[in-house]
Amino acid sequence: GQQVMQIPQYQHVQEGEDFTTYCNSSTTLSNIQWYKQRPGGHPVFLIQLVKSGEVKKQKRLTFQFGEAKKNSSLHITATQTTDVGTYFCAGPPGGGADGLTFGKGTHLIIQP
Amino acid sequence: DGGITQSPKYLFRKEGQNVTLSCEQNLNHDAMYWYRQDPGQGLRLIYYSQIVNDFQKGDIAEGYSVSREKKESFPLTVTSAQKNPTAFYLCASSILAPHRAMNTEAFFGQGTRLTVV
Numbered sequence: 656g657q658q659v660m661q662i663p664q665y666q667h668v669q670e671g672e673d674f675t676t677y678c679n680s681s682t683t684l685s686n687i688q689w690y691k692q693r694p695g696g697h698p699v700f701l702i703q704l705v706k707s708g709e710v711k712k713q714k715r716l717t718f719q720f721g722e723a724k725k726n727s728s729l730h731i732t733a734t735q736t737t738d739v740g741t742y743f744c745a746g747p748p749g750g751g752a753d754g755l756t757f758g759k760g761t762h763l764i765i766q767p
Numbered sequence: 768d769g770g771i772t773q774s775p776k777y778l779f780r781k782e783g784q785n786v787t788l789s790c791e792q793n794l795n796h797d798a799m800y801w802y803r804q805d806p807g808q809g810l811r812l813i814y815y816s817q818i819v820n821d822f823q824k825g826d827i828a829e830g831y832s833v834s835r836e837k838k839e840s841f842p843l844t845v846t847s848a849q850k851n852p853t854a855f856y857l858c859a860s861s862i863l864a865p866h867r868a869m870n871t872e873a874f875f876g877q878g879t880r881l882t883v884v
Contacts, residue, residue: 664807685869697857697875698810705869743809747870753817754800754825755870757809 659746661758669766674731676761678744685747687720687727688755693740701729701742731763739765770794773858773876780845780852780883788843788879790858797863799841800873803827804855813856816841817863845881853883 660679668674686705690698704720711718717730741762745755771792780786798817802810812825816835830849845852859873
């Protein structure tokens with residue numbers, strides 16, 4: 656089935672530094688979604704990207720979808736302690752199946 | 768207050784026992800899903816359902832069973848055949864995508880943490 660690779664697995668930053676996580680697929684994705692999971696919590700939808708080369712912004716978060724629709728990135732500017740958590744990318748499983756195929760996530764740890 | 772409710776939050780099971788995890792939604796979503804999350808891992812799809820009385824296996828369905836008798840409910844049974852059931856189980860729902868291979872926003876419940884003792 657579809658595989659979505661995500662790096663890095665862990666990222667330690669000082670509060671105020673920027674953070675980026677990358678998502679790569681071996682096949683073209685019709686769309687990609689990003690979710691955030693706080694420690695002990697459940698995933699919460701952040702955004703969906705559909706168009707080739709699409710860039711969307713939510714305050715300090717910038718999401719990009721690659722031109723070939725095989726990769727995506729999430730960039731956070733000037734991290735805050737509220738950004739702590741695990742960020743997942745997710746795409747369609749392929750083969751006409753339903754549901755989402757999730758990357759393993761990037762754990763963002765912020766040191767004050 | 769609309770949303771997805773999973774119960775219980777914590778569940779302990781003895782080896783060899785079947786247990787059923789509850790998932791109820793009042794969002795009027797057609798599609799419902801069960802995912803399993805292991806420590807430090809992403810979510811893996813167990814089962815999904817797009818319509819009442821129909822469901823499909825996901826990537827790791829072995830040792831699990833589901834039913835979809837009502838639109839609002841999608842319970843998951845972890846059977847004794849599941850070799851390593853200790854995990855965090857997440858139920859989700861969404862509206863059906865207008866096109867195949869497209870996705871819509873998934874809404875997750877709070878999860879059930881299952882431990883085999």
